[in-house]
Amino acid sequence: MTRILLTAFIFCLSFSLSAQYGNGRYTFVFLNTNPNKAEISQAAIDSLQTGHMNNINRLVKDKKMIAAGPFFTGGGVFLFDTNVEETKTILNSDPAIAADRYILEVFSTDPIPHNAVKKTLCTLWDKNEADVEMAMNYYFVRYKSNKENEDIAAVKTNRFTENLIRSVSHKSGQNTIIGALNLNENEGQLIFYQSNIEGGIEADFAAHELVKKGLMTYEHSQIYFPKGVFCEN
Known part of the structure; x- marks a missing residue:
């Protein structure tokens, strides 16, 4: 699990904070744990988590996702180098998101x-x-x-x-x-x-x-x- 998490967090893009200010080109996503998520087996949870992490790794390698990280108390954040509409399409590829394990908040950011x-x-x-x-x-x-x-x-x-x-x-x-x-x-x-x-x-x-x-x-x-x-x- 540690190796998967480490891979997921790797940043794939360097950028100037000051140069990009005002463009709104990045998208920041909050993945809030859904308190009403369905009760499923531990095996199903593990399968969704594996798919979730594999999808993160793929998006990082495709240079669409800049960063991903979990909070200590559950849930986490994504940072994308894509606009909001493209990000929403990308998010649909995540099996844990598709299974309503998270409530998403999606923002354009600078x-x-x-x-x-x-x-x-x-x-x-x-x-x-x-x-x-x-x-x-x-x-x-x-x-x-x-x-x-x-x-x-x-x-x-x-x-x-x-x-x-x-x-x-x-x-x-x-x-x-x-x-x-x-x-x-x-x-x-x-x-x-x-x-x-x-x-x-x-x-x-x-x-x-x-x-x-x-x-x-x-x-x-x-x-x-x-x-x-x-x-x-």
Whole structure:
């Protein structure tokens, strides 16, 4: 299973975060565990999981999927170098998705340019699987727009998220924030960071100005990713 997971996480594309900002060319997918999924045998679950991982490996080799990673608590994320419509077609090829094991959220996305965030992702495509080291200290923060608030238009600016990135980097070190993405159509932002503190530094991200104002909510999770994909040491 470890070898399959390592292969699934390999990134197949290097790109400039700042150069691609504003194009909306990438697609980010949340795979949320379906609480109402059908009760099936363990053998059927194992078969679906094998097909799920094989499909991920195929999409990575086809250079359509940039990244895949699971949360510690279940579910996971996909990042594609395809537009939303192509991504939706691709997702139908996943047997676990076809079997309604996940509830999907699909977003067009751009990197958030900031001098505290690495400007490129580093490909691990040429690495031997045995040489890929899994990082256990990665965390993921999702900011979601509160669309019921009449001031929701204010969320469209990244200024508040950039201020938070600057604050966290100053407090915890320049290498803490390793990636940031903007979900287009005013759907919020995503931040990847690393921390050796058990449970991460969630309180720092809860201090986002728009969260305090009620314009956004946030989710904080630990996530598996291989070391080096964000060009970190």
